[in-house]
Amino acid sequence: MDDTFDIFLKQRAVPLPRSNLAESIIAAAKPRRPAVRRAGFLDMLSDLFVIPQPAFAMVAVLVLGLTLGTYYKVAQPEFPETMQAAYASFLMAEGGTDYGDFL
Amino acid sequence: MANMDEETDESLLGRIVDGDQQAFASLVRRHTRRFHAAAYRMCGDGTESEDIVQDAFLKLWEKPQSWNAAKGVKFTTWFYRVVTNLAIDRMRKKKALPAGDAMERMVDTAPGQDQALYEKQRENALEQAVQSLPERQKTALNLCFYEELSNREAADIMGVSVKALESLLIRAKAALKDELTRKGVLGMPPARRVSHG
Numbered sequence: 001m002d003d004t005f006d007i008f009l010k011q012r013a014v015p016l017p018r019s020n021l022a023e024s025i026i027a028a029a030k031p032r033r034p035a036v037r038r039a040g041f042l043d044m045l046s047d048l049f050v051i052p053q054p055a056f057a058m059v060a061v062l063v064l065g066l067t068l069g070t071y072y073k074v075a076q077p078e079f080p081e082t083m084q085a086a087y088a089s090f091l092m093a094e095g096g097t098d099y100g101d102f103l
Numbered sequence: 104m105a106n107m108d109e110e111t112d113e114s115l116l117g118r119i120v121d122g123d124q125q126a127f128a129s130l131v132r133r134h135t136r137r138f139h140a141a142a143y144r145m146c147g148d149g150t151e152s153e154d155i156v157q158d159a160f161l162k163l164w165e166k167p168q169s170w171n172a173a174k175g176v177k178f179t180t181w182f183y184r185v186v187t188n189l190a191i192d193r194m195r196k197k198k199a200l201p202a203g204d205a206m207e208r209m210v211d212t213a214p215g216q217d218q219a220l221y222e223k224q225r226e227n228a229l230e231q232a233v234q235s236l237p238e239r240q241k242t243a244l245n246l247c248f249y250e251e252l253s254n255r256e257a258a259d260i261m262g263v264s265v266k267a268l269e270s271l272l273i274r275a276k277a278a279l280k281d282e283l284t285r286k287g288v289l290g291m292p293p294a295r296r297v298s299h300g
Contacts, residue, residue: 022135
């Protein structure tokens with residue numbers, strides 16, 4: 001009985017769609033989305049510099065900067081005495097120079 | 104391009120994401136009839152089912168990323184879900200056919216066509232009985248019995264367990280049998296069914 005019933009159920013008919021349905025769908029789709037532009041050289045170049053997670057990158061740079069700033073003192077070169085003396089003598093010399101000497 | 108007909112659906116979809124219209128055309132030509140039938144079985148209306156298939160394909164064209172290859176779902180399985188959901192949405196908006204309409208439509212045709220009339224009445228009664236099933240029972244029946252998907256696939260499409268799907272199927276068939284028996288469609292010879300006087 002179940003087999004007979006299944007056979008009967010299978011007789012349920014489905015009408016064919018109109019013959020040009022697929023083509024009309026294709027035609028309707030064309031204006032809906034612009035064609036994707038092929039990536040040029042500049043696009044590829046700019047893609048190289050895209051930061052995937054900007055917020056994460058900024059935080060990482062900030063933490064790194066603070067760490068370096070705290071633990072590594074930037075070397076301040078001692079002003080050498082010889083240089084200091086040379087600078088003083090230069091100033092002295094400049095002080096004793098009359099502008100007329102240059103002219 | 105010559106081998107586009109041999110490409111898998113998933114490969115075509117990869118190119119549709121890049122805006123390849125030829126790939127889209129190929130996919131549409133390949134599946135329109137199949138999904139039109141699926142839509143028709145859900146809503147029982149030829150024009151409506153054409154609109155449903157068109158809507159589904161246009162949604163795919165506009166947002167091809169909505170099909171996610173990474174999830175490992177076959178295109179057809181995913182698209183059955185899209186078409187089924189669109190059909191359900193439309194059915195909810197549309198008023199249901201009044202009961203008995205399909206049988207009454209065929210009563211006053213010319214004599215001499217008894218057998219054809221009888222067959223048509225049975226078809227209409229069956230269609231009406233299927234359409235009057237609860238939504239989930241009808242979807243389960245359409246996907247498993249008519250579209251011949253596996254229980255696993257149909258369960259995935261409907262978002263239920265395989266057990267629940269099997270239960271829906273059993274209930275759908277039982278309800279159909281009851282309804283068709285009640286209407287006298289099952290097991291009646293044509294001579295008794297069709298009378299004009």
